[in-house]
């Protein structure tokens with residue numbers, strides 16, 4: 001069998017607030033293969049964002065092993081994590097996280113600047129992506145001049161800028177109306193059909209239904225497709 005895209009073993013995350021320890025993830029096991037589409041659900045505070053931030057190389061676990069494309073990344077430095085994230089992962093945030101002083105076009109170009117892509121190529125790719133998402137006539141707008149659904153599409157275009165094979169999204173439809181949410185889900189479904197690996201946090205069962213595997217988080221432990229993941 002091919003190397004999993006993601007392999008978590010005995011992953012735990014404990015936040016420390018002064019003398020108090022808050023365990024959030026406990027002994028998590030998870031295997032994700034190329035082309036999988038996972039939903040992640042669980043009550044508020046169950047650790048969905050904590051797990052996604054670790055998976056997305058935005059944060060490190062307290063303990064355990066995280067192999068990404070076969071490479072151990074659990075204990076890399078911030079810079080090393082940022083480098084890997086920029087190359088391999090497209091991350092979509094619930095609150096868009098667009099840079100407010102940059103135009104639509106510049107926001108989408110940004111990850112390509114970090115990746116060392118030349119100016120012409122950057123501009124062309126960003127324009128193409130935004131056109132695909134129906135934003136071809138909004139290239140010079142600032143994020144504040146866009147609707148919520150448009151902002152989220154810019155955020156998805158930005159996540160795709162460096163052609164990551166893995167797309168992670170933390171409640172990408174959480175701040176959207178039903179129609180914009182459906183538009184965004186059509187984009188994820190199309191990306192999945194193209195062969196990308198997708199992990200998507202959501203509160204909504206209708207949204208989770210678009211995925212073909214389902215993770216549930218509860219009390220710091222996960223179930224995958226209804227089964228307890230024990231080591």
Ligand SMILES: Nc1ncnc2c1ncn2[C@@H]1O[C@H](COP(=O)(O)OP(=O)(O)OP(=O)(O)O)[C@@H](O)[C@H]1O
Pocket residue numbers: 015016017022024042043044045046047048049050051
């Ligand atoms: N930086 C932090 N320091 C301390 N505790 C934290 C920190 N971030 C999160 N937590 C705690 O970890 C737990 C899980 O938080 P997390 O944001 O992962 O939940 P969630 O499942 O994403 O919830 P929601 O559905 O509300 O987004 C919460 O109890 C939260 O208080």
Ligand SMILES: [Mg+2]
Pocket residue numbers: 048049050170
């Ligand atoms: Mg969250």
